Amino acid sequence: xxxxxxxxxxxxxxxxxxxxxxxxxxxxxxxxxxxxxxxxxxxxxxxxxxxxxxxxxxxxxxxxxxxxxxxxxxxxxxxxxxxxxxxxxxxxxxxxxxxxxxxxxxxxxxxxxxxxxxxxxxxxxxxxxxxxxxxxxxxxxxxxxxxxxxxxxxxxxxxxxxxxxxxxxxxxxxxxxxxxxxxxxxxxxxxxxxxxxxxxxxxxxxxxxxxxxxxxxxxxxxxxxxxxxxxxxxxxxxxxxxxxxxxxxxxxxxxxxxxxxxxxxxxxxxxxxxxxxxxxxxxxxxxxxxxxxxxxxxxxxxxxxxxxxxxxxxxxxxxxxxxxxxxxxxxx
Amino acid sequence: xxxxxxxxxxxxxxxxxxxxxxxxxxxxxxxxxxxxxxxxxxxxxxxxxxxxxxxxxxxxxxxxxxxxxxxxxxxxxxxxxxxxxxxxxxxxxxxxxxxxxxxxxxxxxxxxxxxxxxxxxxxxxxxxxxxxxxxxxxxxxxxxxxxxxxxxxxxxxxxxxxxxxxxxxxxxxxxxxxxxxxxxxxxxxxxxxxxxxxxxxxxxxxxxxxxxxxxxxxxxxxxxxxxxxxxxxxxxxxxxxxxxxxxxxxxxxxxxxxxxxxxxxxxxxxxxxxxxxxxxxxxxxxxxxxxxxxxxxxxxxxxxxxxxxxxxxxxxxxxxxxxxxxxxxxxxxxxxxxxxxxxxxxx
Numbered sequence: 128x129x130x131x132x133x134x135x136x137x138x139x140x141x142x143x144x145x146x147x148x149x150x151x152x153x154x155x156x157x158x159x160x161x162x163x164x165x166x167x168x169x170x171x172x173x174x175x176x177x178x179x180x181x182x183x184x185x186x187x188x189x190x191x192x193x194x195x196x197x198x199x200x201x202x203x204x205x206x207x208x209x210x211x212x213x214x215x216x217x218x219x220x221x222x223x224x225x226x227x228x229x230x231x232x233x234x235x236x237x238x239x240x241x242x243x244x245x246x247x248x249x250x251x252x253x254x255x256x257x258x259x260x261x262x263x264x265x266x267x268x269x270x271x272x273x274x275x276x277x278x279x280x281x282x283x284x285x286x287x288x289x290x291x292x293x294x295x296x297x298x299x300x301x302x303x304x305x306x307x308x309x310x311x312x313x314x315x316x317x318x319x320x321x322x323x324x325x326x327x328x329x330x331x332x333x334x335x336x337x338x339x340x341x342x343x344x345x346x347x348x349x350x351x352x353x354x355x356x357x358x359x360x361x362x363x364x365x366x367x368x369x370x371x372x373x374x375x376x377x378x379x380x381x382x383x384x385x386x387x388x389x390x391x392x393x394x395x396x397x398x399x400x401x402x403x404x405x406x407x408x409x410x411x412x413x414x415x416x417x418x419x420x421x422x423x424x425x426x427x428x429x430x431x432x433x434x435x436x437x438x439x440x441x442x443x444x445x446x447x448x449x450x451x452x453x454x455x456x457x458x459x
Numbered sequence: 460x461x462x463x464x465x466x467x468x469x470x471x472x473x474x475x476x477x478x479x480x481x482x483x484x485x486x487x488x489x490x491x492x493x494x495x496x497x498x499x500x501x502x503x504x505x506x507x508x509x510x511x512x513x514x515x516x517x518x519x520x521x522x523x524x525x526x527x528x529x530x531x532x533x534x535x536x537x538x539x540x541x542x543x544x545x546x547x548x549x550x551x552x553x554x555x556x557x558x559x560x561x562x563x564x565x566x567x568x569x570x571x572x573x574x575x576x577x578x579x580x581x582x583x584x585x586x587x588x589x590x591x592x593x594x595x596x597x598x599x600x601x602x603x604x605x606x607x608x609x610x611x612x613x614x615x616x617x618x619x620x621x622x623x624x625x626x627x628x629x630x631x632x633x634x635x636x637x638x639x640x641x642x643x644x645x646x647x648x649x650x651x652x653x654x655x656x657x658x659x660x661x662x663x664x665x666x667x668x669x670x671x672x673x674x675x676x677x678x679x680x681x682x683x684x685x686x687x688x689x690x691x692x693x694x695x696x697x698x699x700x701x702x703x704x705x706x707x708x709x710x711x712x713x714x715x716x717x718x719x720x721x722x723x724x725x726x727x728x729x730x731x732x733x734x735x736x737x738x739x740x741x742x743x744x745x746x747x748x749x750x751x752x753x754x755x756x757x758x759x760x761x762x763x764x765x766x767x768x769x770x771x772x773x774x775x776x777x778x779x780x781x782x783x784x785x786x787x788x789x790x791x792x793x794x795x796x797x798x799x800x801x802x803x804x805x806x
Binding site: 178315349389397 | 511625659661686719723724728740742745801805
């Protein structure tokens with residue numbers, strides 16, 4: 128196997144909630160809980176899960192915008208967490224991010240041209256003339272015309288703003304692109320344009336990409352490999368095709384079953400969703416999913432399931448993996 | 460011009476004919492809605508589909524009389540709820556109808572609930588206001604509603620404040636508030652957009668069940684064709700202030716007949732898609748209010764557009780069975796989609 132570009136080992140991130148009179152935190156929320164993941168060069172990793180599952184915190188840790196309380200992140204073979212600000216800044220250009228809200232993520236007082244030029248000024252060391260040429264080149268790559276470049280964010284549509292965001296992210300020629308819900312805020316008719324653009328760029332530049340989304344159809348289409356998160360833990364990971372067509376973890380099955388497809392089979396179907404997401408402040412013991420799981424047994428309350436192998440590269444964290452549970456896993 | 464598109468069967472709960480809405484006056488007037496006609500039968504779920512700014516929420520605001528009089532001009536041949544004329548109703552009359560005969564739920568359950576009152580109080584408020592119920596009666600009704608929307612341990616939740624509930628629970632409370640007066644019509648404006656898929660599935664199933672239990676009609680505003688396929692009986696697709704296609708859900712999915720509907724269906728990444736292959740995009744962007752093309756507003760983005768589309772307003776073409784589309788090229792649109800996975804699945 129190729130050496131991982133981004134390697135995450137046993138990463139946890141705890142946030143203090145509330146304060147005692149002594150200044151000690153009242154509770155700790157473990158937003159990310161013992162996550163192991165790796166990203167190979169050129170690979171697209173999909174990260175799915177519902178709000179509060181820790182996918183955005185994990186993305187921020189990958190960006191070194193946040194630091195793990197435990198565990199280690201390595202980027203390009205070198206430690207990536209716990210660097211000094213100076214060390215970080217010199218390497219930031221290699222890993223860039225695209226955000227969910229394309230309008231809010233651009234500086235309202237900068238033109239599109241200035242937004243795209245900024246990372247070049249910070250990282251490329253090019254002179255002004257070369258930067259101007261490079262901005263025009265990047266704009267063409269993301270499908271913006273010259274007249275868009277002199278506009279401010281509020282004068283551009285959501286799709287055009289996201290194109291600026293993408294141009295800005297690839298300006299420094301990064302190795303990794305982290306896209307946090309890059310199409311969720313866009314109109315349905317614009318989503319396909321931006322997804323196509325991301326796929327194009329990824330292929331052309333040979334980028335690795337982490338694609339965070341709650342939209343399962345989109346992740347299935349874009350990602351080579353998918354990791355499913357529930358309450359801070361990764362419950363299933365594997366090649367997208369296998370995870371989506373043969374989900375092994377009961378949570379993945381429930382999630383996939385809830386997606387309304389525009390197909391006749393979906394009509395007036397009763398969802399097999401049980402219960403509510405427990406509070407992340409006091410997640411259930413053992414397997415976090417057991418309170419909503421149709422096949423939970425007593426051991427699930429005691430033992431924390433490890434993410435064990437299903438196939439060669441497909442893994443799931445379920446104690447009842449491979450057992451005959453009387454449920455057709457495919458139909459959940 | 461008359462734009463009534465559908466067959467009328469059963470009792471009509473909501474009937475809107477040729478609704479026009481403009482913001483501002485004179486040369487600066489912006490036309491937000493153009494000859495929008497809708498009808499909802501008893502017990503039916505009608506889905507309004509479209510992207511931001513297409514006028515789906517504006518249609519409902521106009522029907523409910525919630526648009527500011529000074530800025531918005533609403534003209535319509537008829538807006539009727541059962542036998543009641545809403546177009547000519549005073550604000551006082553409308554206040555007796557909203558929350559009573561028409562229930563409403565909105566996209567964001569956090570900002571639509573009052574943070575300083577308990578959910579029990581907020582649910583009971585409508586029965587006290589509209590039915591003159593006492594505090595004790597209102598509380599009893601609120602408890603019954605919390606139970607109806609399947610909130611576990613309803614007696615305890617009655618005294619909870621909105622911030623103590625999860626997003627899904629809050630949306631259930633919104634539904635309880637909307638339904639406490641047993642309305643004839645429920646208007647749900649993107650009720651699940653802010654929620655996760657598993658919660659969305661639960662909420663949509665709940666709306667569907669309550670509609671049957673209470674014999675209520677629903678207008679469901681959404682941008683998600685999956686939600687339409689799962690719950691709606693009929694669908695009206697809106698683009699730039701017009702209804703461009705309308706019909707029973709099965710027929711519209713089986714024979715999409717407007718370039719825009721077709722474009723939406725083609726652009727979805729489905730399971731059958733080549734992995735990481737190119738998705739079919741709709742070129743261009745959604746026109747801003749007042750910047751839409753004058754005749755067929757979709758023509759500049761439509762792959763099927765002919766010179767005629769830019770020269771004439773397409774009137775609804777009747778395609779049978781209550782299905783109609785405002786598209787000159789509806790045959791070409793459908794022919795091109797014959798091997799689309801979604802369309803084939805519905806045939």
